[in-house]
Amino acid sequence: MQDLGYTVSSTITGAITVLISYIPRFLGGLVILLVGLVVASALKEIVERLFRYLNLDRWFGRANLGKLVKVGDWPAILAEVVRWAVVILFLIPAVDAWGLPQVTNVLNELLLYIPNVFVAVIVGFVGLVLANLAAQVVRTAAEGMGSTGADLLSTVARYAIVFFTALVVLNQLGVAQDLIRILFTGIVAMLALAGGLAFGLGGQERAKRTLDGLNQKIKEERPKIEERLRQASEVRSGNKPNPSSNNKKRGGRG
Secondary structure, eight states: OHHHHHHHHHHHHHHHHHHHHHHHHHHHHHHHHHHHHHHHHHHHHHHHHHHHHHTHHHHHHHTTOTTTOOOTTHHHHHHHHHHHHHHHHHHHHHHHHTTOHHHHHHHHHHHHHHHHHHHHHHHHHHHHHHHHHHHHHHHHHHHHTTOSOHHHHHHHHHHHHHHHHHHHHHHHHTSSHHHHHHHHHHHHHHHHHHHHHHHHHHTHHHHHHHHHHHHHHHHHHHHHHHHHHHHHHHHHHHHSOOHHHHHHHHHHHO
């Protein structure tokens, strides 16, 4: 009975000792995390104020790109990415202080992944800008040529660029990279084949008319070419000196 009591008391004493020794580490990690949250919120506010100060919509409007480029929620997205990057940066030493090495490894990998998110956000923004620009260019060109399907062509151009931008973003984020590469290659091959077939089948009749017209023109010009060649041959034969007449002239002189 005494041994049981000693075992229970020693276990409780050891647990209390471990708990008391762990409290400073927990408090230290908590302080680090709280400081990180404060710094992250401050940096988020700084980024948002910076974008508000720059007022990119006004600059794009002055460059006559206001209808093509809409900044919208992109500054808020970038600010949120900055915030979480700072939070994870401070969370790593906090978790390390708490004695959680596996969580620390996961957070390190996540921290190394954040630059891909930055690049993906920038690529997405540029892709949407180019999509709007391409749609405007296609619509203007189609309307200039008198096409009735200007809106349809501009929509197709916009969503085609948006689709390829989404593929690039997913590839940058590392989401099913092999599948995206296969899909991209298949789409490019499909478009090339479709374009070749459309050009070949659609331009077959026109190519035939062009070749027939060229053949007819050659037939019409052939007599004229032959007549010119004959005249040139006669001129050369008329200007050719006669050897017998030259000998007679030389004999008379002698």
